[in-house]
Amino acid sequence: MTEAIDLGTANEFIPRHIGPREADTANMLEQLGYDSLDALIASVIPESIKGSSVLELSAGLSEADALAKIKAIAVKNQQFSTHIGQGYYGTHTPSPILRNLLENPAWYTAYTPYQPEISQGRLEALLNFQTLISDLSGLPITNASLLDEATAAAEAMTFCKRLSKNKASNAFFASQHCHPQTLDVLRTRAEPLGIEVVIGDEREITDASAYFGALLQYPASNGDIFDYRELVERFHAAKALVAVAADLLALTLLTPPGEFGADVALGSAQRFGVPLGFGGPHAAYFATRDAFKRDMPGRLVGVSVDRFGKPALRLAMQTREQHIRREKATSNICTAQVLLANIASMYAVYHGPQGLTRIAKRVHQLTAILAQGLAKLGLVVEQQSFFDTLSLATGSKTAALHAKARTLGINLREIDGERLGLSLDETTNQAAVERLWQVFAEPGQSPDFAELAATVASQLPQALLRQSAILTHPVFNRYHSETELMRYLRKLADKDLALDRSMIPLGSCTMKLNAASEMIPVTWAEFGNLHPFAPAEQSQGYTQLTTELEAMLCAATGYDGMSLQPNAGSQGEYAGLLAIRAYHRSRGDDQRDICLIPQSAHGTNPATASMAGMRVVVTACDARGNVDIDDLRAKAEEHKERLAALMITYPSTHGVFEEGIREICQIVHDNGGQVYIDGANMNAMVGLCAPGQFGGDVSHLNLHKTFCIPHGGGGPGVGPIGVKAHLIPFLPGHEKMARKEGAVSAAPFGSASILPITWMYITMMGGQGLKRASQLAILNANYIARRLEEHYPVLYTGSNSLVAHECILDLRPLKETSGISVDDVAKRLIDFGFHAPTMSFPVAGTLMIEPTESESKEELDRFCDAMIAIRAEIHAVERGELDPEDNPLKHAPHTAAELVGEWTHGYSREQAVYPVASLIEAKYWPPVGRVDNVFGDRNLVCACPSIEAYQEA
Known part of the structure; x- marks a missing residue:
């Protein structure tokens, strides 16, 4: 008898996305004491929010069927010859950069380079970017990129406000010759801060002292090239600062802003090889004077030394970041457009001066x-x-x-x-x-x-012809053949540890699979070659894609409306609070300006609230890390007349589903406020519970976390916001949309060209697949917690001694008994071939681990084995078998160069670099030893130095 064969197309994507096999799942559940996945999840999700999910999505499609479906959408975009300009230009992405960088998971799956020893490749590429910008702008200090030109201009406005010595003025001049989308974003950013934006013709200014700062466009949006030298002098005489939005390609021929007196230069690096992509993602740049470096927004790559005195790169001055400064932060930007900045930097490396x-x-x-x-x-x-x-x-x-x-x-x-x-x-x-x-x-x-x-x-x-040289550093004058560039990109990638090599167990960051089928449409010309301001009839493919994606995300969150415009999680937070603010004002509640934020919240939350013109009131957490409901109630009632919002992360930043979330939301609503639920941890909720159904009024989502857009070394991201029906009228607008006000990004759909990634993920997973992903993310986290709890205390758990999608290991007791710090454990993990978990957040001296659903049981066990082996080494220190200072943890990570040199340690070479036998077959070798952070901050170099110049410094 012939065997019956299913002739339908099998959807093999779900088991390809999810790591554990069925037998592995059963084994892990058995170790946790549960006979089914449903039973485990029932013990994790609080009773009060069970059944709140409204995930009504069709069954997932196979990879082939999903690609065919999105291709049919893509071809609805018409590719005209585009001469619109306005900050967006056609460009050729060199094929070796396309293939070896943009399409290479070694580059796009990497995380933000907080751990410099395993990030030297992408840090070098970013240092090249900074050197490129510094050379072209004529200003010595530049960051590793911002989100887009318009938001960079908004950052420049608040930068000028902080640093200008004209304290009597609250007005910022913006030239009418700036790009219109830039002026729109300036208006949005200025209004909550009480800054007056005056738009006019700079040639008609009679009293420069009326302004604390100014923004000029060079060349002007309509094409003119104005000589700004005398005008800049007048602004400086009036103690005002001047920012210039400048076109990078033009700066190869024109006098750079730094040479005619500008205090800030900013703009877009898009035309350096980055496709139009209907508006993004594109790397913005921001450069300034050395005296202002401590106030510069964004991230900055600097040169330091490792423990051998060898030059090594790192993110410099990290104490400026908002997650430490909280409501005192000057910006909520916590990312960069790293992948795009790297493309632009390599475009300059390939072409040369x-x-x-x-x-x-x-x-x-x-x-x-x-x-x-x-x-x-x-x-x-x-x-x-x-x-x-x-x-x-x-x-x-x-x-x-x-x-x-x-x-x-x-x-x-x-x-x-x-x-x-x-x-x-x-x-x-x-x-x-x-x-x-x-x-x-x-x-x-x-x-x-x-x-x-x-x-x-x-x-x-x-x-105004340029007289100064550009790009004289050797890196811009060597790699001009494809062979050389290909090898350079491979050399840099080999220095780094990305998701293509091993699990990246970062809590709060959700480093999951970015499937190849999700990534393929990103580089299709139908998505890449469209100008964001092309006539609507030419972008019907994008219209369908964004409409369908908004509906999918509403289904996943339980919200009624969605905006895809915010091009980062920080921008999503900001847009969400602006919607709440506008809602209150529409009802005549202009006085509502108090934002309650729990102690455990993400650091971006208080920074964003301050940017939105709100006053932060911190609420307490109890001993288990949950929101102290009594304290929350007391403060909500105390500020009842002024309460605007609560910002709360769910599951909590401590990795727990708090039991009282419905009660918390009700307290805020009863006192006239709105509830903002930070969606950073949505990977634990999709298909299980929906924030829009258990009390949230607005949430931002990190598509680069839960919904599979890759981190790209620290960017790009997308941070759309979902809202309940009453907030839909206050979603971000744009000149090209029905609502004209409230733009938070330069383009109507922000980073539109990477939205196909999330569309593909949801389309292939379907409702059941997404639910399964959430369940396995929770299972994997609890499995790790169970395997490691006898070696390291798990700091917070829910009522059934279970965690959500992440767990926090408390290493503080080890510091007391052995002198080993959380930093030592993090660096030692590099010797085992792992990126460290999130360090000292949200609690100092801890590691926060999030395995995601994409990691197999084998990889989870490999990580747990490494952590257990490290604990054994700490035991050896505690027992006196290893020296308190001369041990594998204090000297980690160990380099190959150290191994072949004179060995002076009291432990063996084998223990240093092969602590477990599996490493013999597949060893990652860090290119540098432990990097000296203090040296880097004291001796900041943020552009490619010659070896001679570096040695002199």
């Missing part, structure tokens, strides 16, 4: 030819000097010209009813210029390209 200058000159030459041809056709070009952008006075013909352009497959910039704009870029060629002439010419009247090319002159202002 001559290549970048050649691209810039070619773009300008084509623009000059285009302008001369337009003048021959009788058009009025408004610019006397320009780089790559023109604006034309087209009067009553404007609408007809746009229509004609679109029939030719061309998008021009819509400035207003009587003017249009057009920008050229790296992808423009002679044929594109001739097609543009066709838009404006009668048939047969187009100018002769060769004739104009032979006579056209530069239209850059002679007085």
Whole structure:
């Protein structure tokens, strides 16, 4: 008899995403004392919120079917020849960068480089980025990138406010020549802080003392190149600071802002090889003077030394970060656009100074030819000097010209009813210029390209031509062949420990599988080549994708509306509190400005509340790490008339499902406030309980955590917010959307080009798969807690002695008995081939572990075996068998170079580098020894130094 075969397409993705096999799951459950996964979950989820999940999603599709479905969506996006500009430009991503960096999990699955010893490769790439920005901007200190140009400008505004010596003014001048989306985000950021944004023509300023700072665009959004030297001097005379939003490609040819007096230079690195992607993700840059380095937002890579005195890189000045400064933070930015900054840095490495200058000159030459041809056709070009952008006075013909352009497959910039704009870029060629002439010419009247090319002159202002050299460091002058670049990228990747090598057990960070099928659509041209301000009829694929994704995320969270605009978790927090603030004001409750935040909250929460114009009131936690409900009730009632919101993380930052969450939400509602539930730990809830159903009014989600967008070495991220129906009118708006106010990012859908990742994940998992993922995340965490609890105390558990999706190990007693610190354990884990868990957060001296559902039982056991072996070494110290100072933990991590040198330690080489036998087959070798953080902060170098210069320092 023939065996019956199921002819349907099997969905094999769910077991490919989830690590433990069925037998492993049964074994782990048995060790925990449960006979089923449902029984375990029933003991973890509090009774008060059981059944609150509303995850009504269809069954998951196979990888092949999901890819076919999203391809059908992608092809609905029309790829026109785009000349809109406005901060977004066509570019060529060099193929070796595309293949060896953007599409390489060694780069995109890496975590933020907090552990420098295992991050030297991506730190070097970021140092290259900082050097690139410092060289082009003419300013000595630059960060490792920000989220986009508009939010970088908003950071510059508050930066100027803090540092300006003109304390009498509360007004910030913003040039009308800035990109419109930048001005919109400035307005959003300024309003809660009481800053007045004055938009006008900088050439008409008569009293610079009226402002604490100013923002200028260089070249201007419409193309003009203004000489700002005298204006900057006037602002400085009035004790105001000046920020300049500058185009990086133009700066290869023009005098940099730092050389004409700017205090801050900012902008986007998008056109350095990063696709348009419907608006993002793109790396913004921010550069400033050395005197202001301690106030600079974002992260900064600096040069330090390791314990052998060898140069080593690290994130510098981490004490500035918001999770330490909390409500006193000057920014809530806790990430960067690392993956995109690395693409931009490698674009500069590959092309070198001559290549970048050649691209810039070619773009300008084509623009000059285009302008001369337009003048021959009788058009009025408004610019006397320009780089790559023109604006034309087209009067009553404007609408007809746009229509004609679109029939030719061309998008021009819509400035207003009587003017249009057009920008050229790296992808423009002679044929594109001739097609543009066709838009404006009668048939047969187009100018002769060769004739104009032979006579056209530069239209850059002679007085502003760049005189200083760029990119003189050897790194920008060596790797110009594909062979060399490929090997350089491989060398850097080999220095790092990313998810492609081992489990990254970071609590609160959810380092899970970023499946290849999820990543594939990101680099499709249909998603990558679309300008964010292209006409709506050309972006129907994105419209379908975002509409469907919003519905999926609403189903997962129990909310009624969703905004995908926030391009990081910090931006999601901010947008959520702005929605609450606007809601209260719509009801006449302008006085509501108190935000309750538990002691255990993420550090971004109080920083965000301050940015949103709210006053933080901290509520206590009890001995088990839960919110002290009595204290919360007392403070909610005390501030009843002014209560705006509660910000609470659920499950808690301590890794526990708090029993009283419904009661907590009700207390806040009874006292007139709204409940913001931080979605950082959503990976424990999807399919099990929904914040929008048990009391939340708004939550942000980290798509780079729960929903599989990769961390990319510290960015990109997406932080959309879900809201209940009454807050939908107050979701972030945009000039290109129905609601015009409240933009929090430059593009309407933020980092749109990576949204296909989450769409694919949810589509392939389906409702049951997502629920299974949450269950296994909880199982894996409890399995680790159970295996390690006899070796390290588990600090917090729920009522049934179970944790949620993460657990906190208390290492503080070990410091007392052995002198071994949490840092020593973290560094020793590197010798075992592991990234350390989250250190000293939310409790100093602890490790917070989150295994996720993607890790197999074998990998969980490998990690537990490493932790148990480390505990045995600590026992040896406690018993006097290992010296308190000369032991494998104090000297970890151990490098290969140390191994072949003179061995002076009281323990063996084998114990140092092969503490377990499995490492013999697959050993990760850290490129440097333990990095000296104090040296790095005291001797800050944030650009690529020559060895000679470094030794002198």
